Amino acid sequence: MNTSGFLSRLVALTRKETRQMLRDRSNLIVGLLLPVVLILLFGYGLSFDVKNARVTVVLEDSSPTARDAVAGLHRSQYLATTWVTSMAEAERMVKAGKTDAIVRVRADYSRRLAAGHAQLQLLLNGVDSTTATTLESYVSGALAIPLQQQADRAGNKPAAAASVTIVQRMWFNEASDSTWYLVPGLIALVMTLIGAFLTSLLVAREWERGTLESLFVTPVRPLELVLAKLAPFLVIGGIDLVMCLLAAKYLFHVPMRGSLWIIIVASMLYLLVSLGLGLLISGLTRNQFAASQIALLTSFLPALMLSGFVFDLRNVPAAIQVISQVLPATHFMGLIKTLFLAGDYWPGIVRSCTILALYAALLIEATRRTVTKRLD
Amino acid sequence: MRSVIDYLSKTLALFRKELLAILKDPSSRVLLFAPALMQALLFGYGATFDLNHAPYAVLDHSRSDSSTKLVARIDGTGVFHRVATLTSSDQIAGMIDSGEALLVVAFPSDFEARLASGRQAPLQVILDGRNSSTAGLAAAYVSSIVASYNQSLGHASPLTIVRRAWFNPNLESRWNMMPALIASLSMLQTLMLAALSVAREREQGTFDQLLVTPLTPLQILIGKALPSILVGLIQSTIIFLIILFWFEVPMNGSVWLLYFGLLVFTTASVGIGLSISAVSLTMQQAMLYTFMLVMPLMLLSGLLTPIQNMPAILQVGTYANPLRFGIDLVRRVYLEGAELRDVAFDFVPLLAVAAVTLPLAAWLFRNRLA
Numbered sequence: 001m002n003t004s005g006f007l008s009r010l011v012a013l014t015r016k017e018t019r020q021m022l023r024d025r026s027n028l029i030v031g032l033l034l035p036v037v038l039i040l041l042f043g044y045g046l047s048f049d050v051k052n053a054r055v056t057v058v059l060e061d062s063s064p065t066a067r068d069a070v071a072g073l074h075r076s077q078y079l080a081t082t083w084v085t086s087m088a089e090a091e092r093m094v095k096a097g098k099t100d101a102i103v104r105v106r107a108d109y110s111r112r113l114a115a116g117h118a119q120l121q122l123l124l125n126g127v128d129s130t131t132a133t134t135l136e137s138y139v140s141g142a143l144a145i146p147l148q149q150q151a152d153r154a155g156n157k158p159a160a161a162a163s164v165t166i167v168q169r170m171w172f173n174e175a176s177d178s179t180w181y182l183v184p185g186l187i188a189l190v191m192t193l194i195g196a197f198l199t200s201l202l203v204a205r206e207w208e209r210g211t212l213e214s215l216f217v218t219p220v221r222p223l224e225l226v227l228a229k230l231a232p233f234l235v236i237g238g239i240d241l242v243m244c245l246l247a248a249k250y251l252f253h254v255p256m257r258g259s260l261w262i263i264i265v266a267s268m269l270y271l272l273v274s275l276g277l278g279l280l281i282s283g284l285t286r287n288q289f290a291a292s293q294i295a296l297l298t299s300f301l302p303a304l305m306l307s308g309f310v311f312d313l314r315n316v317p318a319a320i321q322v323i324s325q326v327l328p329a330t331h332f333m334g335l336i337k338t339l340f341l342a343g344d345y346w347p348g349i350v351r352s353c354t355i356l357a358l359y360a361a362l363l364i365e366a367t368r369r370t371v372t373k374r375l376d
Numbered sequence: 377m378r379s380v381i382d383y384l385s386k387t388l389a390l391f392r393k394e395l396l397a398i399l400k401d402p403s404s405r406v407l408l409f410a411p412a413l414m415q416a417l418l419f420g421y422g423a424t425f426d427l428n429h430a431p432y433a434v435l436d437h438s439r440s441d442s443s444t445k446l447v448a449r450i451d452g453t454g455v456f457h458r459v460a461t462l463t464s465s466d467q468i469a470g471m472i473d474s475g476e477a478l479l480v481v482a483f484p485s486d487f488e489a490r491l492a493s494g495r496q497a498p499l500q501v502i503l504d505g506r507n508s509s510t511a512g513l514a515a516a517y518v519s520s521i522v523a524s525y526n527q528s529l530g531h532a533s534p535l536t537i538v539r540r541a542w543f544n545p546n547l548e549s550r551w552n553m554m555p556a557l558i559a560s561l562s563m564l565q566t567l568m569l570a571a572l573s574v575a576r577e578r579e580q581g582t583f584d585q586l587l588v589t590p591l592t593p594l595q596i597l598i599g600k601a602l603p604s605i606l607v608g609l610i611q612s613t614i615i616f617l618i619i620l621f622w623f624e625v626p627m628n629g630s631v632w633l634l635y636f637g638l639l640v641f642t643t644a645s646v647g648i649g650l651s652i653s654a655v656s657l658t659m660q661q662a663m664l665y666t667f668m669l670v671m672p673l674m675l676l677s678g679l680l681t682p683i684q685n686m687p688a689i690l691q692v693g694t695y696a697n698p699l700r701f702g703i704d705l706v707r708r709v710y711l712e713g714a715e716l717r718d719v720a721f722d723f724v725p726l727l728a729v730a731a732v733t734l735p736l737a738a739w740l741f742r743n744r745l746a
Contacts, residue, residue: 026656026664034668041675047685048509054684094542095718097708100684120537126544127711129552130425130509131682137516140537162494163526164446166501166519171472173505178681181507197667201660289572290403292663296564297411306422310680312510314430314478320422334475337506345473 009220013228021232030197031236035190039244042186043252048178048310050134052080056090056099059083061109069113069120070103072142079138100125101135103143172341183254184340185309187244187267188333192303194237195274200295202229203282203371212371222368230275230364237271248340258339262349266339269356270332274299276363277328283370303329328359386591390599394573398603408565412611415561416554416618423557425549427513429457433477435465440488446499446525450481455517472504479503479514491529543628543711554619555710556679558612559638559702563645564674566608568666570649573600574741575662583741593738600653601646601734608642609635628713637709637719641702644726647733648698654740673699698729 021027057070073081082099084090093099104121112118122139124132173180206212215225241264248254256263277299285291305311306320307329313321324330335352338345399405432450436443450456459477462468471477482500490497501518503511544551577583586596616634619625627634652669656662676683676690677699683691694700705722708714 024658024660026661030664030668034671037668037672038675041672041690045686045690046675046681048681049685050682051685095712095714097704097718118536122537122539124539124541124547125712126541126547127552127707128682129541129544129547129549131684132541132544132547133513133516136539137519143537162491162529163496164491164499164522165496166515166522167498168515169500169502170505170508170511170515171502173508173511176505176508176512178508180505193667193671197664201663205660287403288659288663289576290407292568293407293411293565296568297415301415301564302418305419308507310507310509311423311425312478312507314475315424315427315510316422320418323418324422338473338475341506342473348474 005219006221006224010224010228013220013224014231017228018232021236027198031194031233032239034193035240035243038186038190038193039183039247039251042182043179043247046178046182048130049176050131050138051078053078053101053131053135053138054082054099055079055101055103055135055139056082056084056093058087058090058102058104059085060087060107061105063110065110065113066105069109069143070105072144073103073139076138076142079135079142094123094125100128100131101139103139179252180254180341181337182310183244183248183252184336185333187241187248187336188270188307188329189303189309190240190244191237191267191271191274191332192300192329194233194240194271195276195278196295196300196303197278197292198236199229199233199275199278200282200291200299201288203279203367204286204288204291205282207286208288222371225371226279226364226367229279230272233275234268234271237275238268241267241271254340256340257343259344262344263336263339266332266335266349266353266356269353269360270328272360273328273332273356273363276360276367279367280363280370283367299329302327303333306330307333309333328356331355383595387595387598390591390595391602394599395603395606397573398569398607408569408607409610409614411565412561412614413618416557416615417622419557419561420550420554420618420623423550423553425509425513427455427510427517430455430478430510430514431459431476432456432514433460433462433468433471433480434458435462435468435480435482437485438483438487440483442488442491442497443483446483446522447481449521449525450518453517453521456514468502472502475504475506477504478510479518481518550623551625551711552707553679554615554623554625555707556677556703558615558619558710559641559706560674560677560679560699561615562608562611562638562642563699563702564670565611566604566642567645567649567652567670568663569607570601570604570646571652571656571662571666572659573604574650574653574737575656575659578656579658587742593741596741597650597734597738600650601643604646604649605639605642608645609638612638612642625710627710629709629711630715633714633716633719634706634709637702637705637722640723640726640730641698641705644698644702644729644733647730647737650737651733651740654737673697676700677703679703695725696729698726701725 055073057073059066073079087104090102094102102123104123106119109118120143122136124136126132170176249256278295281295282291285294303309306324307327308324313324331352335348338348434447451458460471462471462480465482468480471480480502482502484498487497499522501515503515505511541547574583577586620627648669649666652665653662656665676694676697683694683700701722705719708719
């Protein structure tokens, strides 16, 4: 008797919320079109992998030895080299933002090489420090091979002297392709976005327009109201999840080493957390402007910057690590990357899913309390 | 003359009204200025690509003098922090899977014997590639440590590469990230503020009243745009001061040029915001359209990933993105000490965006009535 009333009211309310959502096209634009745009941007547009980095070679020594020394730069597929003859010209190019690094071969290069103490100068534009660091290792790598050959020819010790060689194994991402970690992270970002941008306005708008007060005189209960508001966006989020998964598999060929059903369960759990957070903000602020700003600042931007999406949390100071551990996005971000790239790592799955489930329950209960039938 | 004064005083009146509308509410005052402060601090510490205390584990099968020395070198850099000393190779997977260690270095049992007999000794480095950028950086550090160790073995090369980095001597990613935040954090809120200003009045029906006043669309435009520009510049200033005095990133350029650039950039952002505002009927629409636009603008701005790494078609697309040029301008003036002629090109797209969006917004005020 009681439950049937609950169900029929829930269904009626859900139907109303769904119609309301569909009526405003901007909801669908953000809910469905923006994720498509993001998928394409993340998959094709964003990359941390330096390609065609612009290196300017200043060749002050025109001897064949000097040319040989820097020939490796030309062959590297990661570097785009330009040749100039004077340092002043190269410096102008740095100032104009036309080159990222200068390799300088001084006029006395071949003479000093013969004497056994030659130098090559590498000048980096440090403004983009990440590119500069990567560039440094590419340039040293490209220079090392001819350097070694020259050294051998110059009659020095053979290369096989006592030395340590590195055998490097990059687990989970053998080709070291940044798309592989950006695309799983994107799922977390899209789920956060729906909560932060779509649900955060729902309750606030009803408070502003006074329609929530009219709902109070109906038999509707707070929990029914909250669930009905969540339902349509849960569907939108589900559609987005399917799109992300299909794009990851068929467009970007990111491996999916964990079980598909765990990925789906975990993502829907996080979606619930994200929607709950949006609704809670909405219910607490009762003001659309404040709700949107707070949602942006407490849910979306931290998920982008502090969840370990691009910035590895192992690098940040302890205080920031504590803050990031409070964010539900951090737990989901770690989980989804592991599920995609590493596989089913059960201790991690259980831990993260428990945390997410607790957050979901907590947020829905807290939201329910914000819409209790009370006028103040 | 009289009419000019009259024109200006009317515009000023609207400007004051708009400014009051933004600032009268204490919660909106807090919302406009506290986040800039908080975010600058949080992201200043959190948004870093630099390795420090990266956790690593050692698996030493050789238990030799040489391996101990090499481990001491790794410990001594300050970049790595040893979290575990493993005893068997079965433990490697657990360390990496759980994320406890970013990398494991493993010495084979014949490590010292090989070195002693003048052969090459392999050092296995296993990295957690779930964040391939961090892993790549860690790998580069390990190889430079090993290279300097090899030199100490008397393996000196006749050639050395001398590295020097301009404008950012220690290649700290914070120096790259923080000036970019001056432009991007303030843009986010300014754009939204501008987008909501007209939409709110439309939703409440007061915009029609404004249209029947003697104010011309240009005056409405100025009155609506100026408060948002002002808020944007104040936010930029807060972030700028934190970077300069809290994080102590040295400023090399002219403050005047920086602010001139920020003024043009903020005006372009407000122009976009007001255009969004003018096509939206409700605040909700204005906010959602703003997000729809801001997300790609942020991602294609060079804030997180360099523009050069993008495919050519997208790179062309970024010419319409004011944030790209705002960030470029601020970074170069701040770090490189660039002068007006160095960054003159950055102003072209910014002015173009402002020149299109502001008149568009003014036109839309009257021609979008619904």
